[in-house]
Amino acid sequence: MHDLIPFIPGNVSHVLESIPFFLPEIYLTVLFVLVLVTDLLFGRTSEKLCRIVACAGILLVIPRDFQQIKLLFESGQVNGRFLFNEMLLLNRVAINFKFIIDALAFILLLYFEWDNRLKAHRKGLSDLYTIVIGSVLGLHLMTMAVNLLSIYLAVEMVSIASYLMVAYRTENAFSNEAGLKYVLFGAAASAIMLYGISLLYGFTGSLGLFSGNLLPGLMQANPVAVSLALGLVLIGIGFKLSFVPVHFWVPDVYEGASTPITAWLSTLPKIAAFALLINFLRPFVYFVKWTAFDFKLVLSVIGIITMIAGNFAAVLQRNVKRMLAYSSIGHTGFALMAIVTYNTSGISALTFYLAVYALANIGALALATYFANVLEADDMKSYKGLGLKYPAASICFVIVLISLTGLPVTAGFTGKVLVFSAVYGVYQHDHNIWMLLLMITGALTTVVSLFYYIKIPLNLFLKRTEIVKNTLNKSQNIVVFGIIISVLVVLLGIWPDTLFKIF
Structure with missing residues (x-):
C-alpha cells in the first residue's frame, strides 16, 4: 500500500487533466440522473417530461462532441489524446462516431412514442428513456475504450441496457422469449470475451492496448494460444456486430422486440462496436513485427460468409422485421470490407456508410411501425394493395429500401461506392486475393438484396387485395418522420460531401 502513495499525485493530476476532454460523457451522466x-x-x-428532458439533453451533448475537436487542436494532440491513465483514447474517429450515435439517439427518442404497441406498455415509457440515456453513455465509452478492462465494462454497460430494452414489453410472450434469448446469448458472449481477456492478461500482465507489455508479451507467447485468446475477444465484439457465427440471436430478438427497440439494436450498438473494433485492431495493425494472428484474413473470411449468410437468409423471410434483421447481418459483412482496409479512406468510408445505413434502416423500421399501427400489418403479404391507399408512407418506404439496397441516387449507393473504392485501392496496392473476393461478394450480395427488398414495393403497388381493413390509427407523425428521412437519404446521395466532409 505504501509503495503506491508516490504515484497518487501523478494519477490524480492525469485524471483532472482528462476531465475537460470527457465533457460529453459527464453531460450524459448528469442527464441520466435527471x-x-x-x-x-x-x-x-412523467413520460412526456422524461422524453423532453432526454431529447433536450442529447441536443446539449452534440455540441460538446464537436467542442472536443477544438480541444484536441488547442492541446496540440490532433492525432488523439489518452484519458484517465490510458483507459480511453479520444481522437477524431471516436468523435465522429459519437456524433453519429448522439444524432441517431435523438431521432430514436422521438420515434419511441409513436409505436402503439410500445406506448401501450402499462408502466409507460419513462423507465425506457432512462435506460436509453444510460446506453448512450456506454456507447460513448465503447468508441474510446483502449484498455481491455474499459472495453469489457463499456460492452457490459451497453449489454445490460439492451437486455432491459428488448424485454421492456413484458406482456408479450414472444418479447419475453426474445429477451431471455438475448440475455442468455449475451451472457455467454460476455463470458467468452472475458475469458479471452484473462488469457491476454495472463500472457502479458498488461491490459492496455497501447501501453505496457501487451504486444511484446504476446509475441513471446505460444502463437496458437494467442490466436485462441484474440479469437475469444473477437467473439465478444462480434456479438454486438452480429457477424457470422455469432449472429444467431438476431432474427428472434429483432422480431420479438418492439420495433423502435429493433431500430436501436440494429444501428447504435453496431456503430459503437465498429468503433471499438477499430481501436482494438489499431495496435496490432501498426505493430510491424506482429505475425501471430492475421486479422485481415480472419475478418475477410468472416465478412464474406456474413454477407452471403445474411443476404441469402433474408430472401426467405416473410416477416418485415425478420427480413430487416437478416439484412442488417448482411450490412455488417459489407461494412467489414472497409475495416479490413484499415486506412484513412477505408475508415472514412465506413463512417459514412454506417451513418447512411442507420438512417435508412431507422426509416424502414419506422414505416413498418406505421403499417403496424394503422392496419396491424407485420408481414409482407399484409402490405398488398396499400401503396395507393397510403401513398406518402409507401413511397418513402420504397426510397429508404432503395438506399438500403445501394441503388442510385441515394446515400446508400454513395456509401457502397466509397467502400468499394477503399477496398479497390488496397487491392491495387498489394493485389491481395481476399480484397478481390470481398469486392466480388459485395457486388453479388448487393444484387441478391434487391430480391428481398423489392418484395415490399411489389406488394404495396403491384398486388391487389379485396379485403381492406379499417384504419386503427393515422400515425401522421411517422409519415412526416419518414418523409424527412427519405429526403435526407436522397439529398445525401446527390450531395454526399455535406456529410462526408465531416468525417
Whole structure:
C-alpha cells in the first residue's frame, strides 16, 4: 500500500487533466440522473417530461462532441489524446462516431412514442428513456475504450441496457422469449470475451492496448494460444456486430422486440462496436513485427460468409422485421470490407456508410411501425394493395429500401461506392486475393438484396387485395418522420460531401 502513495499525485493530476476532454460523457451522466429523478418525482405522469428532458439533453451533448475537436487542436494532440491513465483514447474517429450515435439517439427518442404497441406498455415509457440515456453513455465509452478492462465494462454497460430494452414489453410472450434469448446469448458472449481477456492478461500482465507489455508479451507467447485468446475477444465484439457465427440471436430478438427497440439494436450498438473494433485492431495493425494472428484474413473470411449468410437468409423471410434483421447481418459483412482496409479512406468510408445505413434502416423500421399501427400489418403479404391507399408512407418506404439496397441516387449507393473504392485501392496496392473476393461478394450480395427488398414495393403497388381493413390509427407523425428521412437519404446521395466532409 505504501509503495503506491508516490504515484497518487501523478494519477490524480492525469485524471483532472482528462476531465475537460470527457465533457460529453459527464453531460450524459448528469442527464441520466435527471431523467431518473424526473421519473421518480412525477411517477406515471412523467413520460412526456422524461422524453423532453432526454431529447433536450442529447441536443446539449452534440455540441460538446464537436467542442472536443477544438480541444484536441488547442492541446496540440490532433492525432488523439489518452484519458484517465490510458483507459480511453479520444481522437477524431471516436468523435465522429459519437456524433453519429448522439444524432441517431435523438431521432430514436422521438420515434419511441409513436409505436402503439410500445406506448401501450402499462408502466409507460419513462423507465425506457432512462435506460436509453444510460446506453448512450456506454456507447460513448465503447468508441474510446483502449484498455481491455474499459472495453469489457463499456460492452457490459451497453449489454445490460439492451437486455432491459428488448424485454421492456413484458406482456408479450414472444418479447419475453426474445429477451431471455438475448440475455442468455449475451451472457455467454460476455463470458467468452472475458475469458479471452484473462488469457491476454495472463500472457502479458498488461491490459492496455497501447501501453505496457501487451504486444511484446504476446509475441513471446505460444502463437496458437494467442490466436485462441484474440479469437475469444473477437467473439465478444462480434456479438454486438452480429457477424457470422455469432449472429444467431438476431432474427428472434429483432422480431420479438418492439420495433423502435429493433431500430436501436440494429444501428447504435453496431456503430459503437465498429468503433471499438477499430481501436482494438489499431495496435496490432501498426505493430510491424506482429505475425501471430492475421486479422485481415480472419475478418475477410468472416465478412464474406456474413454477407452471403445474411443476404441469402433474408430472401426467405416473410416477416418485415425478420427480413430487416437478416439484412442488417448482411450490412455488417459489407461494412467489414472497409475495416479490413484499415486506412484513412477505408475508415472514412465506413463512417459514412454506417451513418447512411442507420438512417435508412431507422426509416424502414419506422414505416413498418406505421403499417403496424394503422392496419396491424407485420408481414409482407399484409402490405398488398396499400401503396395507393397510403401513398406518402409507401413511397418513402420504397426510397429508404432503395438506399438500403445501394441503388442510385441515394446515400446508400454513395456509401457502397466509397467502400468499394477503399477496398479497390488496397487491392491495387498489394493485389491481395481476399480484397478481390470481398469486392466480388459485395457486388453479388448487393444484387441478391434487391430480391428481398423489392418484395415490399411489389406488394404495396403491384398486388391487389379485396379485403381492406379499417384504419386503427393515422400515425401522421411517422409519415412526416419518414418523409424527412427519405429526403435526407436522397439529398445525401446527390450531395454526399455535406456529410462526408465531416468525417
